[in-house]
Amino acid sequence: MNETHIIQALLIFLQHEEASDDDFNQLALEIFAYQFAHNQPYRRFAIQRGRTPLTVKSWRNIPAIPINAFKDLTLSCRPIDQIAEIFMTSGTTGTVKGCSYHPTLEVWKKSMLLNFRRRFMAGSERIRMGILFPDTMAMPNSSLATYLDLAMQECGTPDSEVMVGEHGLDIDRLFSALEQAEASGEPYALLGASYSFVHLLDEMQRQQRRFALPAGSRILDTGGFKGQSREIGADEFYASLSHAFGIPRSHCINMYGMTEISTQFYDAGNERCPPVKSGPHWIRTRVVNPLTGDDVPDGEVGVLVHHDLAHFNSVSALLTEDAGVMVHGGFHLLGRVTGADAKGCSLTMEAFLASAQAPL
Known part of the structure; x- marks a missing residue:
């Protein structure tokens, strides 16, 4: 699919009240193939992980990039001289800010x-x-x-x-x-x-x-x-x-x-903390071990990975630095990762940078 077809498919998909696992999976794989073809740093990373559109059959196996990669590399399927909108991450003076590139905000x-x-x-x-x-x-x-x-x-x-x-x-x-x-x-x-x-x-x-x-x-x-x-x-x-x-x-x-993603999560109020957060049908969340990328069992703390179909021009799968736990109806957000999980995120980032700079 080209960019126009991706956008049209997404606009239709967003209008649905909900989506089956099969429908989400199909569009996620199509967007992964598009990003693999047009986003060179991401393609290098995916190949290093042994993940290509030919081998990945489930959205859960789409490789997720570490969030700090946005500060070090240009992650865009469209050349940045053709980009209409650029969002920059917040940060203190002197820190490197990440950029998220949008050819359209539609x-x-x-x-x-x-x-x-x-x-x-x-x-x-x-x-x-x-x-x-x-x-x-x-x-x-x-x-x-x-x-x-x-x-x-x-x-x-x-x-x-x-x-x-x-x-x-x-x-x-x-x-x-x-x-x-x-x-x-x-x-x-x-x-x-x-x-x-x-x-x-x-x-x-x-x-x-x-x-x-x-x-x-x-x-x-x-x-x-x-x-x-x-x-x-x-x-x-x-x-x-x-x-x-x-x-x-x-x-x-x-x-x-x-x-670094295009979709927001909400809770249903804060009568009890932490509340359950959830997103719409075009985004799915996993809780993983950051070193292996494998899901941790429900109820156990890990690092949040978001698969956001709306973030089509960059990379739809994002490894955050947020700790969380999957619960019924969504997830609990527990704050920034610490300890082994923080080290795991850093090592994943090092692996991403190494793969992005390596020859194909």
Whole structure:
């Protein structure tokens, strides 16, 4: 299949309510063959692993690249001078950032909106939103800025606002919007980076402010704290959000996503931590031993591997550095890997770089 056929097949596949194992497997193998043919570093890695479109018969055996490979190599099926959009990973000043190349955002946007409406909007067509993250004008290469901009455009009411400017979070404007929501009785949604909520909670504590947002209001946080705020445990974090805004923890949703894939995972609220996270039918997750790539038994901790069909231009199979455990209905996200698993991820990365530089 060429790129046009891949995109058309994906757009049809995304529209399905669900997908059988056979349907997912068929499209996954077709995308693997396309990426094997057009992404040279990935092809070298797959050959070194003895995995080719002729030998791989199951999506579970498609070789997964380590997430740090995006920082060291150009992983794109389309030449980068023909790329329309580039998303860059977040990082501190001076660190190498990974790039994710998108020849079109048509699939990315369709994936995001279908999933967002099902998992966050809860049947509402639109809701007034306050965005606690810079917009795409300020951060044009941020996948999160693009995600939140799309959410506000397609699912927000006309009076939705980005509450972050060049001087940071606009507390006065945000408090005014929250007061209006309380008075109107119309549901309100706050969406942004987890660390932005910590700064907001700290300021509300300083000013001794609380809100009682109307029924149906909800919160979406993502991304963790990344050294941008104080660290706070999950139970304390969601209890604080619920207390500060009068929103039940069942309506405090965490989105788990990353620049290196195109699809997001959600939970069904954070009444209990860790919650079960799951994705739509076009992404599947495994928990593996990073050294062997083999699945660990259900209930045992390993490293998360995501097989994201929507990430068609790069590599659809990604070995993360996130620890997790498979449970009924999805997986528990347990944080960054440590110990032997962390060493295993590093060795896998070394193997990837060695294979990418070796002659075919």
